[in-house]
Amino acid sequence: MLFRIERMRRDLLPGVWRVEEGSFAEPYPRWYFRALLEVSDFFYVALVEEGVAGYAVASREGDLLRILSIAVLPPFRRKGIGGALLSRILDEGKAIGLKGAILEAEVGNEAAKALYRSLGFAECGVRAGYYGSGRDAIVFRLNFQGAPDKKPFTSSMDPY
Numbered sequence: 001m002l003f004r005i006e007r008m009r010r011d012l013l014p015g016v017w018r019v020e021e022g023s024f025a026e027p028y029p030r031w032y033f034r035a036l037l038e039v040s041d042f043f044y045v046a047l048v049e050e051g052v053a054g055y056a057v058a059s060r061e062g063d064l065l066r067i068l069s070i071a072v073l074p075p076f077r078r079k080g081i082g083g084a085l086l087s088r089i090l091d092e093g094k095a096i097g098l099k100g101a102i103l104e105a106e107v108g109n110e111a112a113k114a115l116y117r118s119l120g121f122a123e124c125g126v127r128a129g130y131y132g133s134g135r136d137a138i139v140f141r142l143n144f145q146g147a148p149d150k151k152p153f154t155s156s157m158d159p160y
Ligand SMILES: CC(C)(COP(=O)(O)OP(=O)(O)OC[C@H]1O[C@@H](n2cnc3c(N)ncnc32)[C@H](O)[C@@H]1OP(=O)(O)O)[C@@H](O)C(=O)NCCC(=O)NCCS
Pocket: 023, 024, 070, 071, 072, 073, 076, 077, 078, 079, 080, 081, 082, 083, 084, 104, 105, 106, 109, 110, 111, 112, 114, 115, 116, 118
């Protein structure tokens, strides 16, 4: 599968909406991606021919990257696209001297958890009810090489 990773652009918004709405039962609203396009330095898409097959977006929080969302259209999954998108964002973070990255995944989201582990993320805590009542999130953290490790936390502690 030939794909390429490019920075997000305004003309690709409809493609990102398609990926989001084809990936999540409760997608983010369209305005959210329009807003992220204005403010995020870490917003990438995977293009197959000229169509958007996936996207990943992150924000900077102090010396950490927070991965806000990632999704790949179902027919294009398990082809390395999610890993390539996330790796691109992590490389950007490293290049500007950030210390690591943090993200959440729903407890039962096996694909996402496997993807994050494959990139070196480790579980560091749980956020009870993060996705709604009875739907907990596992918090994952990756420390970039050379950055000091942090102790695991419980849901009552700050993951930073
Ligand atoms: C999670 C998601 C982005 C992964 O994207 P992807 O393009 O399929 O991921 P990749 O092909 O790069 O997978 C890289 C590795 O992650 C792991 N992985 C990914 N999907 C997996 C699955 N369904 N089951 C087990 N392992 C999986 C594997 O180790 C895989 O490597 P391999 O294919 O060589 O075994 C995709 O499944 C998706 O869009 N899910 C719906 C949206 C979502 O849940 N987003 C995350 C919210 S926290």
